[in-house]
Amino acid sequence: MQARSRRFKANAAAALANPVLQANLRTSKGKFVDKRATAILELDDFEGTREAARQVRDHVLKDLDLWLERFETTATARGASVLWAKDGAEICRHVADIARRHSVKKVVKSKSMLSEEAGLNQALEAAGIQPVETDLGEYILQINDNEPPSHIIAPVVHKSLDEVADLFERAHKKPRKTDIAELTREAREALRGHFLSADMGISGGNFLIAETGSVALVTNEGNGRMVTTLPRVHVVITGVEKVVPTLDDLSMLMRLLPRSATGQSISNYVSLLTGVKQRDEADGPEHLYFILVDNGRADLVGSEFQDMLRCIRCGACMNHCPVYQTIGGHAYGWVYPGPMGSVLTPLYLGIDQAIDLPQAATLCDQCGVVCPVKIPLPGLLRRLREKQMEKRLRPLMERVALKAWAWVAARPRLYDLATRIGVRYLAWLAGGRDRIGVLAAAPEWTLGRDFPAPEGRTFRELYRQRSATVAK
Amino acid sequence: MRVGLFVTCLVDLMRPRIGFATLRLLEAAGCEVVIPAGQTCCGQPAFSAGDRVAAAALAKKVIAEFEGFDYVVVPSGSCADQIRNEYAGLLAAESAWQARAQALSPRVFELTDFLTRVAQVEQLPGTFRGSITYHDSCGGLRHLGIKQQPRQLLARLPGVELREMVGAEDCCGFGGAFSIKFGAISAAIAERKCDKAAATGADAIVGGDLGCLLNIEGKLRRLGDETTRVLHVAEVLAGDC
Numbered sequence: 001m002q003a004r005s006r007r008f009k010a011n012a013a014a015a016l017a018n019p020v021l022q023a024n025l026r027t028s029k030g031k032f033v034d035k036r037a038t039a040i041l042e043l044d045d046f047e048g049t050r051e052a053a054r055q056v057r058d059h060v061l062k063d064l065d066l067w068l069e070r071f072e073t074t075a076t077a078r079g080a081s082v083l084w085a086k087d088g089a090e091i092c093r094h095v096a097d098i099a100r101r102h103s104v105k106k107v108v109k110s111k112s113m114l115s116e117e118a119g120l121n122q123a124l125e126a127a128g129i130q131p132v133e134t135d136l137g138e139y140i141l142q143i144n145d146n147e148p149p150s151h152i153i154a155p156v157v158h159k160s161l162d163e164v165a166d167l168f169e170r171a172h173k174k175p176r177k178t179d180i181a182e183l184t185r186e187a188r189e190a191l192r193g194h195f196l197s198a199d200m201g202i203s204g205g206n207f208l209i210a211e212t213g214s215v216a217l218v219t220n221e222g223n224g225r226m227v228t229t230l231p232r233v234h235v236v237i238t239g240v241e242k243v244v245p246t247l248d249d250l251s252m253l254m255r256l257l258p259r260s261a262t263g264q265s266i267s268n269y270v271s272l273l274t275g276v277k278q279r280d281e282a283d284g285p286e287h288l289y290f291i292l293v294d295n296g297r298a299d300l301v302g303s304e305f306q307d308m309l310r311c312i313r314c315g316a317c318m319n320h321c322p323v324y325q326t327i328g329g330h331a332y333g334w335v336y337p338g339p340m341g342s343v344l345t346p347l348y349l350g351i352d353q354a355i356d357l358p359q360a361a362t363l364c365d366q367c368g369v370v371c372p373v374k375i376p377l378p379g380l381l382r383r384l385r386e387k388q389m390e391k392r393l394r395p396l397m398e399r400v401a402l403k404a405w406a407w408v409a410a411r412p413r414l415y416d417l418a419t420r421i422g423v424r425y426l427a428w429l430a431g432g433r434d435r436i437g438v439l440a441a442a443p444e445w446t447l448g449r450d451f452p453a454p455e456g457r458t459f460r461e462l463y464r465q466r467s468a469t470v471a472k
Numbered sequence: 473m474r475v476g477l478f479v480t481c482l483v484d485l486m487r488p489r490i491g492f493a494t495l496r497l498l499e500a501a502g503c504e505v506v507i508p509a510g511q512t513c514c515g516q517p518a519f520s521a522g523d524r525v526a527a528a529a530l531a532k533k534v535i536a537e538f539e540g541f542d543y544v545v546v547p548s549g550s551c552a553d554q555i556r557n558e559y560a561g562l563l564a565a566e567s568a569w570q571a572r573a574q575a576l577s578p579r580v581f582e583l584t585d586f587l588t589r590v591a592q593v594e595q596l597p598g599t600f601r602g603s604i605t606y607h608d609s610c611g612g613l614r615h616l617g618i619k620q621q622p623r624q625l626l627a628r629l630p631g632v633e634l635r636e637m638v639g640a641e642d643c644c645g646f647g648g649a650f651s652i653k654f655g656a657i658s659a660a661i662a663e664r665k666c667d668k669a670a671a672t673g674a675d676a677i678v679g680g681d682l683g684c685l686l687n688i689e690g691k692l693r694r695l696g697d698e699t700t701r702v703l704h705v706a707e708v709l710a711g712d713c
Contacts, residue, residue: 009654016660322643322661323654360654362647362661363520364610385522394522406518406526409481410533412510423485435693442652448659449690452486459479459488463507 001116001148005333005345008356015327021158025328028157032319035263036370042265043255053256054374056249057310060241064301067210067243068292074213078275080288087295088118091237094291095120095202096127102233102287104129104199108191110219110227111135112204113152113313114237114293116335117348120202121146131202132194134223136187140164143171150329152336153261153315158328191223201227201285205238206312207253208290211246214274215290218257218267228273234285236273240292241309247272253312256372261314296348304383308343310373315340317367317377323360332357339367339377343384351387358384419458427456475503475586476541478534478555480548481513482682490682493710494547494583500710501591503545508537516554520648524562531559535572543590544580547706548681549612556580557615582612583706584621584680593625598711601631602675606705607665607688608641609681622680622705629708635672642668646687662691669700676701678708 004011015021040046060067072082085091091114099107107129109115121142124131133142137155141147144167149155156164161178168186169176177183203224205215215236217224228234244250250272258264277284300309318324318338329337333354334345342357358381367377388394408415429436430453439446475498479491498505515530534555538544546552559573587593604626612618626632645651645661652658665688669677677692679685682704689702707713 012654012657016656322645322664323657326645326657326660326664356654359650360657362610362643362645362650362658364643364647365614366610366641366643369614382520382522385520386524387522389522398521402518402521402523402526406515406523406530409512409515410529412512415512419481419485435690442655444652444655444658445690447655449662449687449694452686452689452693454486455488457488459484459491460509462488463491464509 001119001335003334003345003349003353005349005354005357008331008333008354008360011331011333012327012360015331020160020163021328024158024160025325028154029319029325032263032315036260036316036319037263039259039263039265042259049252049255050372050374053253053312053372054310056244056252057312057373060243060245061301061306061309064240064243067245068240070210071208071213071243074211075275075290076213078213080213080275080290082290082292085291085293085295091115091118091291091293091295092120092123094289095235095237096123096129098233098235098289099124099127099129099200102199104233106130106132106194106198107200107202108132108134108194108198108227108231109138110201110203110217110224111138111155112202112237113335114204114239114295115202116149117293117295118237120237132191132198134191134195134227135219136184136221136223139187139191140167143167148330150337151315151318152313152340158330195226195230198231200233200235201229201231202235202237203228205236205242205290206257207250208238208243208292209245209247209250209272210243212274214272216250216254217269217271217273218254219271220262220264220268222269224269225271228271229283229285232285233287233289234273235289235291237291237293239297240294241297241311257312257314260316260370260372300347305343305347305380307375308347308380310375311340312373313340314372316370316372317375320366320370322362322364322366339381343377343380346384351384351391352393355388355393358388416458416460420461423454423456423458426454429453473503473542475505476538476544477505477507478511478514478538478544478546478551479507480546480551480682482686483547486686487682487704489712490547490704490706493704493706493712494545496597496710496712497583497587497593497706498545498591500595500597501587501593503591506541511537514551514554516551516558517648519554519558519562528562531555531562531573532569535559535569535576539572539576542579543586544576545583545586546580547583547704549582549609549616549618550681550683552580552582552585553611553615582616582618582621582680584625585616585618587709588621588624596625596628596709598629598709599631600629600676600708600711600713603633603635603673604676604678604708605635605637605669605672605674606640607637607644607669607677607679607684609679609684610643612680613641618680622678625709626678626705632708635674637668637672637674639665639668644684644687646683648683651683651687658687659691659694662687663695666691666695666697670697674700676703676708678703678705680705
């Protein structure tokens with residue numbers, strides 16, 4: 001996927017100026033946040049489960065290579081092939097090779113964020129293979145000229161019903177419908193033929209289970225089951241960090257994932273797929289491939305950012321983020337929006353490719369509080385800010401101003417003088433009013449709000465005066 | 473008990489009356505209050521900006537100035553969080569300083585937390601009349617557990633009617649330097665907060681962190697709301713408003 005993360009500010013400005021998007025964001029927020037809040041109450045010990053989940057994920061990451069080898073052994077024993085991809089280009093090469101080997105003309109896809117990381121659809125088209133997205137949201141985006149998703153769970157959360165109705169009328173050339181059931185029926189009719197005629201199914205993988213060699217898929221629409229069972233060939237593309245040791249670990253994580261993601265106790269479908277179709281089995285692919293992807297993940301193992309690899313892609317951090325709620329997911333400019341994206345994008349694409357993202361957070365820690373695997377997201381964002389500072393990637397003026405302020409703040413007499421001048425300047429700007437309309441020293445503040453005027457004297461001045469008076 | 477009052481740089485600059493209100497509340501609670509004259513800032517702006525060196529230097533300064541008191545009280549959840557929860561990690565490379573940070577940490581309190589849990593005040597000097605909606609600031613709420621403390625204290629004032637807003641815990645969009653680096657986003661988040669507060673029809677929005685309050689007040693006024701008051705909890709409790 002082409003990264004637009006360097007244009008974050010412009011992207012955000014466009015999002016703020018888009019009234020349809022703003023209205024859509026307001027409605028979607030309540031849906032995710034309120035439903036999650038209710039769903040987690042079903043667990044007797046939500047915090048205890050979070051802690052257990054954190055431990056399982058950390059346990060895996062400590063010996064990730066060994067768990068992956070274990071998975072490779074068990075999956076291979078069940079007739080699957082395990083391939084490794086170091087980056088997006090290698091994912092595309094593997095898929096093209098597999099497609100060639102099995103004479104694949106058409107691919108049906110269930111959601112995979114790795115496919116977005118790799119820009120797989122474009123690569124397939126270039127190889128003369130037709131990719132068809134079958135997740136309703138991804139399908140909508142594909143027929144809308146391959147628009148990128150704005151959310152990892154709900155890729156079209158930025159769109160309204162009306163926008164989808166217009167799009168379907170245009171793309172399907174059928175009478176416009178606004179009833180959701182009728183719209184989904186229309187999509188279903190368009191997709192059914194593809195499911196039956198596709199030669200290959202591509203899915204993501206929510207978890208890989210080392211003890212059984214299985215992949216767990218968590219979906220709501222049922223398309224995942226068709227993608228993974230109807231075509232002759234099934235390719236699973238997922239990150240190397242998604243492995244968990246046992247089915248027990250999976251069931252524990254599943255108590256958290258749907259509740260954190262969509263506020264569901266359990267998703268409509270949870271599929272556990274193991275091996276190729278056996279002789280006595282009616283369903284399943286004849287060929288099963290796992291493409292396990294690094295694309296920056298291995299570098300995080302053992303680093304100060306390893307905590308991020310615990311992520312189970314629920315999206316709770318973005319749903320609860322005040323910045324995401326205000327600008328939506330596209331502004332972040334790559335595959336992962338919200339706090340998760342503000343950490344992953346610079347780590348996977350390069351710290352200089354997403355300079356704004358770690359800065360574009362209030363550090364309110366709502367993301368850290370809701371994260372089901374206790375990733376300290378604000379701390380990681382702050383570490384990325386430190387990296388930017390160390391690499392001198394921040395604007396010179398910002399670095400100089402910070403150093404100057406810190407130097408003065410360490411010298412009380414000088415600080416006293418500087419602040420006395422500062423508040424008098426601000427009071428002069430206010431000109432007797434209780435607010436300042438345009439603040440040249442911090443122009444961004446007054447773009448969308450006033451700056452309240454200071455009282456005009458510093459506390460330390462007034463306190464000294466008062467102490468002097470009392471002493472007399 | 474001997475209490476060191478950390479005024480905070482924002483209160484020092486923008487709203488000295490909050491500092492005096494805090495002083496009055498602590499004295500009314502029977503504390504011997506000392507305000508170290510050399511204090512400046514807790515260093516959080518540098519810490520959040522990624523400048524650990526500057527943040528560590530200011531952390532040492534605060535520790536040296538305040539470690540001699542029984543308690544340190546701060547009229548800000550954000551700054552109290554910085555001193556209480558971040559200093560030890562920030563100074564991890566210097567074990568002597570880290571030990572001093574750890575020794576100071578449990579004695580650092582946000583004002584309302586101190587008044588309810590440590591001083592356990594019964595009487596408050598304030599006399600506010602009207603309805604109040606309380607904004608929970610992020611640092612205090614999520615890292616210090618400040619939630620009921622200010623509400624308990626405000627409820628003691630006979631003229632106060634508390635009206636909870638939907639999303640009282642939602643961030644107001646201030647975020648320190650975020651508010652001047654991403655002004656448009658910050659102001660848009662503030663607008664949502666203002667809308668929620670306005671829906672309660674309360675006479676005043678009250679909170680415990682001046683950064684949030686300046687953000688909310690600035691947005692309210694820009695939106696044309698000239699009447700809703702925006703006050704620090706210390707001002708209300710001390711009767712300075």
